[in-house]
Amino acid sequence: MSVVTVEVGLGDRAYEILIGPGLIARGGELIQQRLPKARCAIVTDGNVAAAHLEPLVESLTAVGNAPAVITLPAGEKTKSFSSLETVVDQIIAARLERGDAVIALGGGVIGDLTGFAAGIVRRGMNFVQMPTSMLAQVDSSVGGKTGINSPRGKNLIGVFHQPKLVLADTAALDTLPLREFRAGYAEVAKYGLIDRPDFFAWLEQNWQEVFSGGAARIEAIAQSCRAKADVVARDEFETGDRALLNLGHTFGHALEAATAYDGARLVHGEGVAIGMALAHRFSARLNLASPDDAARVEAHLRAVGLPWRMSDIPGDLPDAEALFNYITQDKKVTRGALTFILTRGLGQSFIAKDVPASEVISFLKEQRQG
Amino acid sequence: MSVVTVEVGLGDRAYEILIGPGLIARGGELIQQRLPKARCAIVTDGNVAAAHLEPLVESLTAVGNAPAVITLPAGEKTKSFSSLETVVDQIIAARLERGDAVIALGGGVIGDLTGFAAGIVRRGMNFVQMPTSMLAQVDSSVGGKTGINSPRGKNLIGVFHQPKLVLADTAALDTLPLREFRAGYAEVAKYGLIDRPDFFAWLEQNWQEVFSGGAARIEAIAQSCRAKADVVARDEFETGDRALLNLGHTFGHALEAATAYDGARLVHGEGVAIGMALAHRFSARLNLASPDDAARVEAHLRAVGLPWRMSDIPGDLPDAEALFNYITQDKKVTRGALTFILTRGLGQSFIAKDVPASEVISFLKEQRQG
Numbered sequence: 001m002s003v004v005t006v007e008v009g010l011g012d013r014a015y016e017i018l019i020g021p022g023l024i025a026r027g028g029e030l031i032q033q034r035l036p037k038a039r040c041a042i043v044t045d046g047n048v049a050a051a052h053l054e055p056l057v058e059s060l061t062a063v064g065n066a067p068a069v070i071t072l073p074a075g076e077k078t079k080s081f082s083s084l085e086t087v088v089d090q091i092i093a094a095r096l097e098r099g100d101a102v103i104a105l106g107g108g109v110i111g112d113l114t115g116f117a118a119g120i121v122r123r124g125m126n127f128v129q130m131p132t133s134m135l136a137q138v139d140s141s142v143g144g145k146t147g148i149n150s151p152r153g154k155n156l157i158g159v160f161h162q163p164k165l166v167l168a169d170t171a172a173l174d175t176l177p178l179r180e181f182r183a184g185y186a187e188v189a190k191y192g193l194i195d196r197p198d199f200f201a202w203l204e205q206n207w208q209e210v211f212s213g214g215a216a217r218i219e220a221i222a223q224s225c226r227a228k229a230d231v232v233a234r235d236e237f238e239t240g241d242r243a244l245l246n247l248g249h250t251f252g253h254a255l256e257a258a259t260a261y262d263g264a265r266l267v268h269g270e271g272v273a274i275g276m277a278l279a280h281r282f283s284a285r286l287n288l289a290s291p292d293d294a295a296r297v298e299a300h301l302r303a304v305g306l307p308w309r310m311s312d313i314p315g316d317l318p319d320a321e322a323l324f325n326y327i328t329q330d331k332k333v334t335r336g337a338l339t340f341i342l343t344r345g346l347g348q349s350f351i352a353k354d355v356p357a358s359e360v361i362s363f364l365k366e367q368r369q370g
Numbered sequence: 371m372s373v374v375t376v377e378v379g380l381g382d383r384a385y386e387i388l389i390g391p392g393l394i395a396r397g398g399e400l401i402q403q404r405l406p407k408a409r410c411a412i413v414t415d416g417n418v419a420a421a422h423l424e425p426l427v428e429s430l431t432a433v434g435n436a437p438a439v440i441t442l443p444a445g446e447k448t449k450s451f452s453s454l455e456t457v458v459d460q461i462i463a464a465r466l467e468r469g470d471a472v473i474a475l476g477g478g479v480i481g482d483l484t485g486f487a488a489g490i491v492r493r494g495m496n497f498v499q500m501p502t503s504m505l506a507q508v509d510s511s512v513g514g515k516t517g518i519n520s521p522r523g524k525n526l527i528g529v530f531h532q533p534k535l536v537l538a539d540t541a542a543l544d545t546l547p548l549r550e551f552r553a554g555y556a557e558v559a560k561y562g563l564i565d566r567p568d569f570f571a572w573l574e575q576n577w578q579e580v581f582s583g584g585a586a587r588i589e590a591i592a593q594s595c596r597a598k599a600d601v602v603a604r605d606e607f608e609t610g611d612r613a614l615l616n617l618g619h620t621f622g623h624a625l626e627a628a629t630a631y632d633g634a635r636l637v638h639g640e641g642v643a644i645g646m647a648l649a650h651r652f653s654a655r656l657n658l659a660s661p662d663d664a665a666r667v668e669a670h671l672r673a674v675g676l677p678w679r680m681s682d683i684p685g686d687l688p689d690a691e692a693l694f695n696y697i698t699q700d701k702k703v704t705r706g707a708l709t710f711i712l713t714r715g716l717g718q719s720f721i722a723k724d725v726p727a728s729e730v731i732s733f734l735k736e737q738r739q740g
Binding site: 081124150162237 | 451462491493515526530695698736
């Protein structure tokens with residue numbers, strides 16, 4: 001299996017995403033090709049370090065670039081101000097300069113936090129992403145959004161800071177728990193639902209091969225990165241089209257907040273899966289799209305084993321008004337008006353502004369019972 | 371006295387600096403002209419609030435835009451991670467969105483901290499600067515550098531985030547202690563020394579009028595903002611020429627660090643004053659410039675009452691090696707080589723790379739005794 005390269009076209013901030021098996025162990029050479037003199041710090045978490053840190057440190061050391069290593073606790077709680085302060089302090093303590101590189105080795109939490117730290121130390125250092133989760137490979141490692149959570153909401157604090165290079169080691173995904181792989185797959189399906197109906201149909205046929213690994217997995221990840229890179233190149237700072245990438249995220253974030261970001265109940269990709277099904281069902285309720293499309297989305301999510309309705313979340317949920325309050329604190333609110341990503345049919349999503357709050361609340365009431 | 375406008379030409383991030391008396395009390399109207407629908411939060415400190423908060427709140431309220439107010443303790447210690455967290459949290463708590471505006475009302479500390487917070491909440495909100503110190507009016511409020519201090523060094527953490535508008539109320543400077551006004555004046559003189567020898571000569575003749583207020587003060591501030599805006603427009607992200615603005619800052623920051631940022635001993639502008647004198651004296655020692663130029667700089671700083679040599683700092687300083695270590699932790703170090711802003715004569719400063727460490731240390735030893 002060869003390595004696939006996806007280019008992210010952002011002018012003087014353009015970079016490559018390499019996708020294929022075994023890239024972590026080649027990290028030293030691949031980074032040195034692009035940033036010949038950069039010294040490195042690796043930021044990772046305890047779980048990922050156990051599985052993947054050694055080959056990366058060896059490959060960097062082999063090219064004469066022994067890295068500093070900063071290891072954090074695994075989990076969403078690490079996306080906090082206090083972890084940010086720790087990482088920033090340790091990068092400065094390692095005396096890295098602007099032209100040196102900070103490497104994120106891990107999933108979305110490590111990538112978002114590390115990118116933020118790299119974006120603010122000395123007002124911006126080189127940043128390299130080595131995503132080790134499905135979610136990070138197809139979503140958070142592409143596009144330059146970095147950040148941490150506020151006690152008042154997810155991802156409310158951060159910067160845009162593009163990486164210089166992304167190495168997506170597809171073999172690393174074999175070490176993931178199935179549930180986590182599956183959650184990341186929700187974002188893969190999302191790209192089909194946004195504007196690539198053929199890709200969605202391909203996934204309906206080939207999802208088992210994506211899960212089992214091999215060429216279909218590389219293909220699905222590459223397609224996802226290309227889809228995201230296209231949108232990001234059009235709208236780097238999310239003033240327009242980029243909001244399409246939030247399909248499923250408004251409902252999804254509200255559900256994550258409503259479950260207090262408790263991964264035992266709901267992880268991000270699962271929230272997105274339910275959110276996408278809800279966005280399609282809500283579009284049907286508003287007579288924008290056929291209920292058949294919503295049913296097809298629900299059927300595919302169910303087939304791969306993802307949750308697709310609120311009642312799939314274990315434990316109690318707050319009532320519809322409380323869920324609605326979580327939505328209004330989400331960052332996709334503009335000037336008090338409610339903005340949703342809705343759809344006119346499979347692969348025909350669009351940005352809907354001024355969605356009436358009353359419709360949202362009635363819909364949530366219905367779905368809470370569903 | 372009329373209001374002078376300086377344009378900062380940064381493409382789609384271009385903005386205006388208005389300079390003149392009474393602008394704080396006109397804040398509401400001037401912000402509304404440019405950001406018609408933005409809700410506002412004001413970040414300030416206790417001292418500035420006592421002198422200037424009321425007219426600003428009144429002017430915003432008068433245009434139907436009652437602001438949230440976030441008041442912090444005055445002083446350099448406020449440029450910390452914990453203050454940043456407080457400001458970020460309160461902006462989010464006020465439910466401000468990306469299109470709303472965060473106003474910095476205060477000196478450099480408030481401006482740098484607030485700009486950083488505005489740059490990271492929701493990955494970048496509108497930001498308005500209302501600098502109330504001389505230093506902030508001529509330096510920190512122009513150019514988009516924001517940030518906080520690390521326990522390991524000053525301004526090591528931050529982002530580039532340009533304001534939408536700067537209102538420099540020159541009458542506000544009348545409430546400053548003389549020492550603080552004078553410290554800010556060091557940065558005014560700096561623009562002459564970088565590349566405007568005629569401006570420096572004008573200052574040698576007119577500095578008393580700048581201190582006493584009136585048209586000469588507005589003129590000096592406008593010239594300074596224009597000088598800085600020119601450099602920033604050429605090199606927004608400090609990859610080249612912008613480093614010239616650091617004239618006097620490498621030595622100055624080291625002295626600030628060596629005195630533990632104790633404002634009773636040395637404030638930033640005083641560090642810059644001594645740093646500029648040292649940069650000219652060091653240039654003479656390296657046979658780059660005439661000792662007469664260094665003497666002229668020293669004479670002007672002495673005339674206005676600024677410190678100009680290390681022995682002007684009250685209390686003990688660490689030895690030359692320790693001072694040198696503070697220099698190497700400064701952010702103006704690139705890849706281990708020492709970069710200084712030196713000069714070939716008055717108003718002929720340049721970026722000197724690969725300055726030998728041994729020369730710096732010998733020079734510091736000499737000067738420590740001077």
